[in-house]
Amino acid sequence: MNQSKLDWAHAWLGGVADKPSDDAKFIDQLKNELPVLPFLGLPFAEEMIAQLEEHESFLRGFKHMLLLGIGGSALGPRALQRAFAPGQDRPNYDGPCLWIADNVDPDWLENHLEKLVPEETVVVVISKSGGTIETMTQYLIVLPWLQKMLPDTWKDHLFMVTDTVKGPLREEVNKYGIRSMPVPDNLGGRYSVLSAVGMVPAVFMGMDWKGLLKGAMSVGRPLAQNPEALLDHPAWKLARWAYQMSEAGKSQVIYFCYIPSWATFGPWFCQLWAESLGKDGKGTQPIPATGVTDQHSLLQMFLDGPKDKICLFVSSPADKSILPIPAEVPAQWQYLSGQTFGDVLEAETIATRATLAEKDVPTVHLDMADSSAESAGKMMMLLEAATIFTGWLMGINPVDQPAVENGKKLARARLGMAGTEADAARLAAFTDIPSVNMEF
Numbered sequence: 001m002n003q004s005k006l007d008w009a010h011a012w013l014g015g016v017a018d019k020p021s022d023d024a025k026f027i028d029q030l031k032n033e034l035p036v037l038p039f040l041g042l043p044f045a046e047e048m049i050a051q052l053e054e055h056e057s058f059l060r061g062f063k064h065m066l067l068l069g070i071g072g073s074a075l076g077p078r079a080l081q082r083a084f085a086p087g088q089d090r091p092n093y094d095g096p097c098l099w100i101a102d103n104v105d106p107d108w109l110e111n112h113l114e115k116l117v118p119e120e121t122v123v124v125v126i127s128k129s130g131g132t133i134e135t136m137t138q139y140l141i142v143l144p145w146l147q148k149m150l151p152d153t154w155k156d157h158l159f160m161v162t163d164t165v166k167g168p169l170r171e172e173v174n175k176y177g178i179r180s181m182p183v184p185d186n187l188g189g190r191y192s193v194l195s196a197v198g199m200v201p202a203v204f205m206g207m208d209w210k211g212l213l214k215g216a217m218s219v220g221r222p223l224a225q226n227p228e229a230l231l232d233h234p235a236w237k238l239a240r241w242a243y244q245m246s247e248a249g250k251s252q253v254i255y256f257c258y259i260p261s262w263a264t265f266g267p268w269f270c271q272l273w274a275e276s277l278g279k280d281g282k283g284t285q286p287i288p289a290t291g292v293t294d295q296h297s298l299l300q301m302f303l304d305g306p307k308d309k310i311c312l313f314v315s316s317p318a319d320k321s322i323l324p325i326p327a328e329v330p331a332q333w334q335y336l337s338g339q340t341f342g343d344v345l346e347a348e349t350i351a352t353r354a355t356l357a358e359k360d361v362p363t364v365h366l367d368m369a370d371s372s373a374e375s376a377g378k379m380m381m382l383l384e385a386a387t388i389f390t391g392w393l394m395g396i397n398p399v400d401q402p403a404v405e406n407g408k409k410l411a412r413a414r415l416g417m418a419g420t421e422a423d424a425a426r427l428a429a430f431t432d433i434p435s436v437n438m439e440f
């Protein structure tokens with residue numbers, strides 16, 4: 001396999017210089033925190049692989065998987081689906097279908113429950129906490145649907161991925177004897193795609209999930225096994241760059257993906273970055289963008305808008321073996337004749353990188369060896385580790401999300417949960433303010 005690389009040639013633009021600093025203390029931090037950063041070394045991987053192999057024939061026996069989950073329990077599976085099992089969005093498809101319910105969308109859920117054939121469907125409920133209101137609401141609606149449609153066999157159409165011992169979902173597993181796999185301790189949603197959270201749907205889709213894990217482990221394990229290597233690790237270098245850029249006023253991070261099938265890694269990365277780093281007035285705003293599509297949408301702003309952006313530019317060699325442009329083309333297109341669709345992608349990739357450099361947008365190029373699952377695993381691990389380290393440099397905790405927890409409390413108060421009187425009063429302070437309406 002060719003090597004994937006970070007290209008730094010255009011990283012330090014816009015007048016921001018790489019300032020030396022004494023980061024040795026972070027080696028000790030890594031040593032201390034390794035036990036609570038299981039995503040890095042994936043110490044659970046071997047046991048998980050054995051469990052997945054046991055569940056494989058069960059999972060692959062269904063035509064449909066209805067995944068109930070949100071945030072980190074949905075964005076990773078969706079990225080893997082779009083990248084490595086894209087058939088469902090293409091004509092004449094007859095393979096396994098993954099339906100991800102990651103919103104409170106009455107129409108979507110009702111429509112799917114009307115149309116899915118229960119005998120052909122496995123419902124997978126994914127929630128680390130087992131208490132997320134959106135996922136639990138879905139479960140409370142889907143469970144009676146399954147029980148009604150399949151009164152004798154409904155348990156054989158359920159699978160849960162949740163905390164090893166605690167939480168309402170784990171209680172359901174224990175109560176009914178439902179098939180399940182654990183989310184290891186200390187593995188928060190946005191860092192969990194390489195656990196059963198992402199791997200159960202991956203197994204169902206029949207993608208190269210072992211390759212994905214292999215790629216991830218090749219990046220994360222050297223660091224987990226030798227924290228002394230931290231300061232030379234690409235994830236640390238990426239974090240230092242992002243941190244120094246934020247200190248210099250670069251407040252937005254573009255994830256610009258020129259591997260078309262990987263476009264949905266954009267939303268995955270953005271959740272990882274935003275929920276990890278937006279704290280205490282700190283952090284940088286992630287922006288997902290897809291090449292070449294967003295050349296005709298967002299790029300103008302990236303190039304000529306405020307000089308507050310940096311860019312993670314992701315590409316891999318384009319496939320030039322297919323889709324040749326015919327020899328006979330109108331005269332003004334003659335220069336394209338004999339080239340392939342891949343040549344066009346490559347030309348636009350280079351042109352955009354050059355334009356970003358001309359406009360002084362600091363850019364690190366994630367020059368991926370190819371678009372395989374193994375390469376994707378490498379990139380995911382690199383970005384997860386870089387996110388954690390950027391948080392350390394910013395002096396914030398990258399694994400919690402206190403501000404959004406607050407909103408969840410208010411929603412529960414609004415729905416009348418017992419013991420939420422104080423939150424209900426805070427909510428009233430908002431709802432009591434009369435609306436200032438302007439019709440349109």
Ligand code: PA5
Pocket residue numbers: 070071072073126127128129130131132135188189190191275401
């Ligand atoms: O990254 C996170 O921790 C969150 O986005 C969670 O994934 C999301 O809130 C869902 O949580 P849970 O898996 O507990 O249902």
